[in-house]
Amino acid sequence: MERGIEELSPAHGASNLGLNYPLGRAKLRLEASMGIFFFRLSFLLYGVATVGFFIYFYTLKPEALRGARGVLACGWLLHTGALLAGLKVLKAPPVANFYGAASFLAWTVVGAYFFLSYRGPKVYTLGSFLSPLILLLMIVAWRAPTALWPLPPSLKSFWFPIHALISLTSYAFFLIAAVAAVMYLLQERQVKRKRLGGLFRRLPPLESLDRVNEKCLKYGFPLLTAGIVTGALWAEEAWGSFWSWDPKETWSLILWLIYAALLHERFIVGWRGRRAAYMALLGFAVWMVSFFIINLWMPGLHSYGRWS
Amino acid sequence: MAAGLEREKILLLGLNHRTAPVEVRERFALEKRGRHPLAHLRAYLPEVEEAYYLSTCNRVEYLLVTPERERTLSGLKDFLSQETGLPRADFEPHLYLFEDLEAVRHLFRVACGLDSMVLGEPQILGQVKEAYREAAGRYRTTGPILNRLLHRTFSVAKRVRTQTGIGSYAVSVSYAAVELAKKIFGSLRGRVVLLVGAGEMAELAAQHLLAAGAQRLLVANRTLSRAVELAERYRGEALSLEELAEALLSADIVISSTGAPGFVITRELVRPLLRARKHRPLFLVDIAVPRDVEPALNELENVYVFDIDDLQQVVEENLSRRKKEALRAERLIEEEVLKFERWLQELAVYPTIKALKEKAEEIRRRELARTLPRLRNLSPEEREALEVMTEALVQKLLHAPILYLKTGYHRLGREAIGTVRRVFDLDGELEEAFRRGDLRQEGAPEWSPWEKRDSQRPR
Numbered sequence: 001m002e003r004g005i006e007e008l009s010p011a012h013g014a015s016n017l018g019l020n021y022p023l024g025r026a027k028l029r030l031e032a033s034m035g036i037f038f039f040r041l042s043f044l045l046y047g048v049a050t051v052g053f054f055i056y057f058y059t060l061k062p063e064a065l066r067g068a069r070g071v072l073a074c075g076w077l078l079h080t081g082a083l084l085a086g087l088k089v090l091k092a093p094p095v096a097n098f099y100g101a102a103s104f105l106a107w108t109v110v111g112a113y114f115f116l117s118y119r120g121p122k123v124y125t126l127g128s129f130l131s132p133l134i135l136l137l138m139i140v141a142w143r144a145p146t147a148l149w150p151l152p153p154s155l156k157s158f159w160f161p162i163h164a165l166i167s168l169t170s171y172a173f174f175l176i177a178a179v180a181a182v183m184y185l186l187q188e189r190q191v192k193r194k195r196l197g198g199l200f201r202r203l204p205p206l207e208s209l210d211r212v213n214e215k216c217l218k219y220g221f222p223l224l225t226a227g228i229v230t231g232a233l234w235a236e237e238a239w240g241s242f243w244s245w246d247p248k249e250t251w252s253l254i255l256w257l258i259y260a261a262l263l264h265e266r267f268i269v270g271w272r273g274r275r276a277a278y279m280a281l282l283g284f285a286v287w288m289v290s291f292f293i294i295n296l297w298m299p300g301l302h303s304y305g306r307w308s
Numbered sequence: 309m310a311a312g313l314e315r316e317k318i319l320l321l322g323l324n325h326r327t328a329p330v331e332v333r334e335r336f337a338l339e340k341r342g343r344h345p346l347a348h349l350r351a352y353l354p355e356v357e358e359a360y361y362l363s364t365c366n367r368v369e370y371l372l373v374t375p376e377r378e379r380t381l382s383g384l385k386d387f388l389s390q391e392t393g394l395p396r397a398d399f400e401p402h403l404y405l406f407e408d409l410e411a412v413r414h415l416f417r418v419a420c421g422l423d424s425m426v427l428g429e430p431q432i433l434g435q436v437k438e439a440y441r442e443a444a445g446r447y448r449t450t451g452p453i454l455n456r457l458l459h460r461t462f463s464v465a466k467r468v469r470t471q472t473g474i475g476s477y478a479v480s481v482s483y484a485a486v487e488l489a490k491k492i493f494g495s496l497r498g499r500v501v502l503l504v505g506a507g508e509m510a511e512l513a514a515q516h517l518l519a520a521g522a523q524r525l526l527v528a529n530r531t532l533s534r535a536v537e538l539a540e541r542y543r544g545e546a547l548s549l550e551e552l553a554e555a556l557l558s559a560d561i562v563i564s565s566t567g568a569p570g571f572v573i574t575r576e577l578v579r580p581l582l583r584a585r586k587h588r589p590l591f592l593v594d595i596a597v598p599r600d601v602e603p604a605l606n607e608l609e610n611v612y613v614f615d616i617d618d619l620q621q622v623v624e625e626n627l628s629r630r631k632k633e634a635l636r637a638e639r640l641i642e643e644e645v646l647k648f649e650r651w652l653q654e655l656a657v658y659p660t661i662k663a664l665k666e667k668a669e670e671i672r673r674r675e676l677a678r679t680l681p682r683l684r685n686l687s688p689e690e691r692e693a694l695e696v697m698t699e700a701l702v703q704k705l706l707h708a709p710i711l712y713l714k715t716g717y718h719r720l721g722r723e724a725i726g727t728v729r730r731v732f733d734l735d736g737e738l739e740e741a742f743r744r745g746d747l748r749q750e751g752a753p754e755w756s757p758w759e760k761r762d763s764q765r766p767r
Contacts, residue, residue: 197625204494205491205492205493205494206492207589271587275609
């Protein structure tokens, strides 16, 4: 990637770029390396923001929270830049490999965090629990092969980007729901056992955490449904069948059933609190299997290729 | 006379809940009997330059700025004896007196709630502000020193509130209940409070909960009349104890304080309600002894039970936290007292600088007036040049002593002012000596080199 700049030559047209690897034109190489540079910079800022969120968790000083959120927002903008650079190089959303998917997921988690901070209940210490996870996702993305692989022909479809982006966005909400669930279970323990010390004071109110769970479900579930439907449409276009019981499809269905059950119980029976938290964690565990194990280690239509 | 606070003293005389019993304190609350002391103090103590008077149920304090300490003190005690109708011997042992920086420190501590019965309680700041409004606005008894001091006090109190946790822990059982409710429900807006039994403590807690945003109050009591009375006062609904199950369907926060010997709210009563309540959280506060709420209820999902001991423990822990925070507050206050001391010193420096400049300017003008008549045929430009030159001379000569005053003051204290005042004879002591004839005429202020020259020149 770094050698690209001096090799500027008006060689091949951009049109046949898709199937040539390494990428043909130096300009595009430059853009790709810009994307990676932005990605690393945003990783750095997310790291700083995480420290800021920890400081806030310890001191509960509002300035620390404001600072951490500011840095996180800056990192997010750079991350957006990285994704746009990838988009420009590939002429498609850069989510076709594991690096792209994990990176985009981290980006949507941050986006959903800001969305919920403005639209949701006040859970000031959510960031302190969420930011290490964002960092972890970025590390996973970084450790994965970072090259922008061109798309195999089966992915060049109208439905593929829609399917991938929608599914990843729904994951972001479920991930936040799981984090809120952990916080809820911790806080519930403090209240029930009457341990009203530092942790109790730092964790948000139980109802607020439960509302985060509810909101994430409300946004995440329709997205997941749409993700599965568009996936089926794309599969029909690419392979000629809507559903082929590929492991990823199976696990996504399990995931969908879990969240469907939670949604039903929540809005019809009135489940909330501990049970909703456990369900969110169960969903998260299933998602872990479907996102990490199946994408990376199981052969199938969704394989992103093994770790190099 | 020397400048600034050379002679004025800040005196703070008062008594509080620790030094005086309530019988004495209530006699001292003069404003309650329609005779605000600031209205008469000036007539009684004419030498007092500034005054401020604070009266709360736990303390009465006079803060005075006076150049005559002894006279003011005994005058104030006479005044108090006359106004309260108590002989001096009856209240003198209860009084405390702080002077200058001690008084400043005490005022800061009072405003921050460090001297209050409930450590760190916030109402006192409002009372101090109100007292200052009375003194500054209505009776106009404050001046530059107290204005500055009280404004400093407000900002110190604010700083202590925001930079330490002195006020952030609930230290009464009813407040602790509110804080816990907030930690469960987030916002109390729209929540329904149910009182089971209509005791005083329950009413207090309900009051706090309603103030914190709770929407509706239900009161269930064995004697319905008391329930009705309480419900009317807070625009709630009264119920009999038989309707408890129904009330528990809509309630979010329950405060129970009946005198019943056994459990009033049992697991069997609540468990079947949970589904109908759609598993909304239920927060039960049991302040009755013997207990009203079966402890096993705490094991149910989304049900949280706190009894009086739990709340008491919260209060205790919070009090010890406040004590720790109070130590940090004391350090902040020490810092602020030092700052105020510095301001008081500067107050003394500035008049000296002003006097120095005035004296120099006066000499410059006098000498210029002597010189100009001797220089005939001066063009306006040349006159101007002379003016500029003399001004520059004076400025450059004064530069070092002024700098010495400003910087040397913090190191040398009042001595620096005294030195400069003596060296430049700002208080006119030398002049006085000349007039008395103690010193030879040579070097007298009116002396001018022109005279010497004129006398030597042959006529």
